Amino acid sequence: MTVRARWLGQAGFWLTATGPGGAAHLLVDPYLSDSLARKYAGTTFPHVRMLPPPVTTADLPPLCAVLSSHAHTDHMDPDTLVPLMAAQPELRLACPRAVLDQALRRSRAPRSRLDALADGDRVDYGPFTVTALPAAHEERVRDSRGDDHFLGYVVEVAGTRVYHSGDCVPWDGQIERLAALDIDVALLPVNGRDAHRLAHGVPGNFDFAEAVALCAAAGIGTLVPHHWGMFAFNTVDPATFDLDAAARRGVTVRVPRHDGTLDLTVTR
Template identity: 25%
Template sequence: MKRRSLLTVASAATVMTLGGVGYAAHRRGRNPYYRGPTSDHFDGLRFFLPEQATDKALSDVLRWQAKRQREPWPKSFPSPYPADRPPERVAGLRVVLIGHASYLVQVAGRNILIDPVFAKRASPVRFAGPKRVNPPGIAFADLPPIDAVLVTHNHYDHLDGPSLARIWQAHQPLIVAPLGNDTILRGYDDTMHVETRDWGQSVDLGDGLQVHLVPANHWSARGVNDRRMALWCAFVITSPRGVHYHVGDTGFGDGSLFSDIRARFGPPRLATLPIGAYEPRWFMHAQHVDPAEAVRAFALLGAEQALGHHWGTFQLTDEGVERPAEALTAALGGAGIAPGRFLALRPGQVWEV
């Protein structure tokens, strides 16, 4: 197999982790995940965000893979924080990064997991693809009782089916996901209780907590023929402890996504924002913010505090393992924002009110 003429197995698994990045099958067909009425962001087959084009041609993927200037990552990049052993419940707000984009949010007596990934690889296969370089910041056995799980979208670094099935079997939580993802999730355990919603809709978690699904400049796919056939989202959690805005993946676009959140919900108490997987910019800018754009989003939101994720655990793109944190520090300095207001979290690191 010639290295430059075909994708290696590992590179192919990386592409699949990002959901078949760049390859859009535009032929008409049947959506295997969702059947519903057309709308201003669903054409009957695929979902879309108006005026936000993220699709790339297969030739773009091949160009990226053939000409990659990938900065090597270490085989191990351990967190300076020990694995957290969270309390069973908290009355306030306590947030822990498990790794990559996986969080445990404990708020007002409820325990919520967001995009929980405990797998050794963010990949559709066990033998190839991005391998984690640090263990989860909370051991699975140390999870407190889980009341709800929020899934932003179906890429393999956010939707880890075997881990979600294991969480369901152990905790029986309510699972909230965008339209179409229930079909994918029940493929791992057909007894899962999955509540799906569209953008602009909400789920009541009880005790004054609600989770709202809002748009993101991103897309979805588990393979090469199902691009944008399941919806993707960001989440807003409203609770007695304030507004928490969480983004799994997004491009910056024109910035209106962030100003719209502020207009609808008010300035968030907390924003959890991605800061990694952004190089090369010509390929990634429409779907992944870089640290400077994350700082711009933080400013548009008017958030009191931000936490950065989506870096330092799985190498999905070309930047080095420490570059996102370094670039975030530089961007905060350039914007005159105190470094403590936007932290690049490491696995096991705790932030709490």
């Protein structure tokens, strides 16, 4: 069985596992609209897309599930989720339990179709096994029950383990948790962070060096850097990625192209 990831822009990925029985599909954090440009028109950060959505919801095949890592619109977009959930009545949506109410509103799907997850929860979607982990979008945020508002997901399929951190910076215990999961590929946001963006409501993520350091320390051999190239105020130039420094630390960097597909298949 082969495992491929198609980059949909920002943190969005379309994972496909193909074997003798056919193909199975899963989305993570799809943002396939221009809803943020309308929402933030005329503000300091107008959220104008640098590139158009590579697909529409109508282009997508039947999906096993959609994973949303948190409730920011570029990760849980109503203009993507509502038509998608309506068009595929068996489709399931996974989200952090702490933001279940937002997911219900954003998707307009019944509660029975949503899987509200917390740290350590596991769920199967066809051939994909998904495990939830905490994320720190500049910081870990928990509700009154201790559930994280921001999650990452480890997706295991056909022996390949892919970690999508959601929006994230390094957090205490992260390296140990990831090392124990024997992850093959990390999909990490590398647009960085600064006080100016944070002051205007835009918390940040790893920078490229931090993403490489996490992979090297956790024994993750392949890094796919994302969350760049969508909004001019919140991107980074991929030409600045120090691929040689990553290689010296034992990390292979595979820089995705907009709407490009990467083969992530691992043979153990």
